[in-house]
Amino acid sequence: MTYLHFKALHIIFVVSWFAGLFYIPRLFVYHTEANTKPEAERNILIAQFVKMEMLLWKAIMVPAAWLAIIFGGILLYITPSWLEQDWMQLKLLFVAGLLAYHFFTGKIRNELKEGKYRFTSFQLRLYNEVATIFLFSIVFLVVLKNTVDWLWGVLGLITFAILMMTAVRIVKRIREKGKEGK
Numbered sequence: 404m405t406y407l408h409f410k411a412l413h414i415i416f417v418v419s420w421f422a423g424l425f426y427i428p429r430l431f432v433y434h435t436e437a438n439t440k441p442e443a444e445r446n447i448l449i450a451q452f453v454k455m456e457m458l459l460w461k462a463i464m465v466p467a468a469w470l471a472i473i474f475g476g477i478l479l480y481i482t483p484s485w486l487e488q489d490w491m492q493l494k495l496l497f498v499a500g501l502l503a504y505h506f507f508t509g510k511i512r513n514e515l516k517e518g519k520y521r522f523t524s525f526q527l528r529l530y531n532e533v534a535t536i537f538l539f540s541i542v543f544l545v546v547l548k549n550t551v552d553w554l555w556g557v558l559g560l561i562t563f564a565i566l567m568m569t570a571v572r573i574v575k576r577i578r579e580k581g582k583e584g585k
Contacts, residue, residue, distance in 0.1 A: 406478070406481050406482075409474050409477045409478055409481065410474075410478060412470070412474045413471060413474035413475050413477075413478055416467045416468075416470040416471035416474060417467075417471045417475075419463060419467035419470075419471075420464060420467035420468045420471050420505075421534065421538060422463070422467075423459055423460070423463045423464035423467060424464065424501075424504070424505065424508065424534040425531070425534055425535075426459060427456060427459050427460065427464065427508055427512065428508065428511075428527055428528075428530050428531035428534075429531060430452055430455055430456050430459070431456070431511055431512070431515060431522075431527045431530075432524045432527045432528055432531070433448075433452060434448075434449065434452035434453075434456070434515050435515070435520055435522065435523065435524045435527060436524045437449050437452060438520055452515075453515070453516050456512050456515070456516070457512070457516070460509060460512055464505070464508075468502070468505055472498075475498075479491075488548070490544050490545075490547075490548045490549060493544055494541055494544045494545060497537055497540050497541050497544070498541070500537060501534075501537045501541075504533055504534060504537065511527075511530075529568070532564055535560065535564075536557060536560060536561065536564075539556055539557050539560045540556075540557050543556040543557070
């Protein structure tokens with residue numbers, strides 16, 4: 404296999420891993436909201452979410468994470484000079500952060516499976532955006548190979564996220580006031 408084969412495999416498994424990292428917190432939101440439903444509906448929904456979260460975690464997220472790391476490691480083995488470059492060192496720091504996010508996501512999954520609801524659905528919606536920040540940071544670093552340009556992209560993303568969350572809260576308050584007026 405050539406460098407490009409390993410690079411293609413690395414990208415495929417990174418995309419697969421991120422698909423899981425984006426989807427599982429959304430399942431957590433629905434799982435948490437299901438806990439407020441009437442008992443019969445709640446029991447059915449929670450059982451289904453536990454099953455979906457487990458399958459996503461074990462069948463997609465964990466294998467994809469391992470394979471992304473393995474193929475990334477092979478790329479570093481093929482091109483060890485990257486380890487001396489600032490952008491790669493920062494990228495590896497973000498990958499370490501992404502792994503921490505991944506394992507914390509597993510912890511949340513286990514807590515929900517045990518019926519422990521530590522976070523609100525709103526907090527889980529915010530948590531869902533953390534993977535996006537990692538994605539932007541890593542992609543900008545890899546493409547631009549510059550430790551400064553990624554910062555502008557991430558700052559722009561965070562600003563956009565804050566504006567969107569503010570808009571969501573405003574709309575939520577307007578809806579709640581509209582319901583009170585009826």
